[in-house]
Amino acid sequence: MAQLTVDIGGKPGxxxxxxxxxxxxxxxxxxxxxxxxxxxxxxVGCDYCSRSVREYYQGWKSLRQVGEETLATLQMMTGEIDRVTISGGGDPSCYPEFTDLIELLSGMEVPLHIGYTSGKGFDDVEIADFLIDHGLTEVSFTVFSADPVKRKRFMHDPTPDVSLKILERLCGAIDVYGAAVVLPGINDGKALEETCRWLDDRGAQGLILMRFANRTDQGLILGNSPVMKGQQVQSPQEFQEMVTDLAQKFRMKISGTPLWDPAIGSPFAIRNEPGLLDKLPLLQRSATVITGSIAAPSIQAILDARGGGVNVIATRKEIACLITPDDLKALDLGEMDDLIVIPGRAFVHDREAERIFTSDGKERTVLRGPEMLTADAETSMGMTRDGVLLMELESFAGLIAMINRYG
Ligand code: SF4
Structure with a gap:
């Protein structure tokens, strides 16, 4: 079984x-x-780090181009397709040929999934039934708030009542995962509880809450901070507590990104599973592991449980996948071991990382660690607890094997 992704292009915003x-x-x-x-x-620079990361597209692709590309991808795929996902840089609800696109894809008679939409482009409630009738089975829908006034003011949705009616209809018929960036003082607190209740009552499967970031160390790496001047930001701990509290109050699954999924205990659920920690290889060598400040204490605890000797150093960047060369340059080389492992997804070229970590004249080996050591909420939303634990077990086993081999 395979998934077909249909990219419709478009620029965010x-x-x-x-x-x-x-x-x-x-x-x-x-x-x-x-x-x-x-x-x-x-x-230094490839299609991924110079284009995809900023979702750099020229604009919408025409329906013809989407059709041709889809056909070409289909010809290269083997096995049966079990789902078609519509994605792009722009919001699919604003795609000019949206209904034609859905008609075209529904001809494949495979469940349709919209990877992300804000619903801002939907102006007619009829579209909900149209989508259901044409095979839409799952959608991630940014709700932001169930209060239409807030949707209009902060999302600039011209028809917020219509979008919410569409969301309501979809919740009653297919798998809907809501999403909301949490802006303290704007859509948090009581307002957020009302949004959760609104979604829960209507049958949504889940809600992903996204902690708002407004500074470079919080993850804005494309010269784009601040996004909202003067906007308050929650600390990771405040955010985690809020997610825990809400998750206890509602039936649907509520999780947060960059942390936390209370139903699974991730990220780093394995930390509290002694039986599984015992299955990891023992550490036989030493190394320095570089990571983001949110993950550092958990990674240190997991590695300490397997023998220690590894020093986990947190960058000022909170999220490991968003570490850039400046974060590495700010670290104290005096604390570094002969082997340094950087996050698999860090935005640093291998040679640049080597140059930074040998700039004091001392030879050091710099390696990239596993792609991911745990599942963030967007990943864990569709996973079981066992699936997340297995993923963590495999990636930590990989990290320890790397340290034992090269440390
Ligand atoms: S819908 Fe809003 S948040 Fe999402 S990409 Fe467009 S402008 Fe950005």
């Missing part, structure tokens, strides 16, 4: 009927690429 107030793409600048794990050895 530009092809979304204007930027939502909190959109991270609002102030994205044309920076030189950082480099990443996909870059060729002698060039």
């Amino acid at each position: 530009i092809n979304c009927r204007g930027f939502c107030e909190y959109c991270y793409f609002k102030h994205v600048k044309e920076n030189p690429p950082f480099g990443c794990r996909h870059c060729p050895p002698f060039r």
Whole structure:
């Protein structure tokens, strides 16, 4: 079974009927690429770190182009397709040929999934039944707030009542996962509880809450901070407590990103599973592991449980996958071991990382760790607890094997 992704293009904000107030793409600048794990050895910058990461598209693809590309992908795929996912840089609800696209894809008679929509482009409630009738089975829908006034003010949704009616209809018929960036003082507290109740009562499967980031250390790496001048931001701990509290109050699954999934105990659910920790190989060598400040204490605890000797160092960047060369340059080389493991997804070219960590004249080996050590809420939303634990077990086993081999 395989999944077919249909990319319709579009630019975030530009092809979304204007930027939502909190959109991270609002102030994205044309920076030189950082480099990443996909870059060729002698060039900093590849398609991923210079284009995809900022969802850089020219604009919408025409329906014809989407059709041709889909056909080409289909010809290369083997096995049966069990789901078709519509994705893009812009918001699918704003795609000019949206109904034609759905009609075209529904001809494949495979369940349809919209990877992300804000619903801002839907102006007619009829579209909900049209989608259900044409095979839509799952959608991730940014609700932001069940209060239409807030949707209008902060998402610039011209028809918030209609969007909410569509969301309501979809909740009653298919799998709906709501999403909301939490802006303290705007859609949190009582307002957020009302939004949760609204979704829960209507049958949504889940809600992903996204902690708002407004500074570079919180994850805005494309020269785009602040997104909202003067906007309050929750600390990771405040955010985690809020997610825990809400998850206890409602039937639907509520989780948060960059942390936390209370039903699974992730990220790093394995930390509290002694039986599984015992299955990990013992550490035989030493190394320095670099990570984000949110993950560092958990990674340290898991590695300490397997023998210690590894020093986990937190960058000022909160999220490991968003570490850039500046975060590495700010670290104290005096604390570094002979082997340094950086996050698999860090936005740093391998050679640049080596240059930074040997700039004091001392030889050190720099390696990239596993792609992911745990599942964030967007990943864990569709996973079981066992699935997440297995993923963590495998990635930590990989990390320890790397340290034992090269440390
Ligand atoms: S709909 Fe999403 S991508 Fe578009 S402006 Fe709003 S937050 Fe940005």
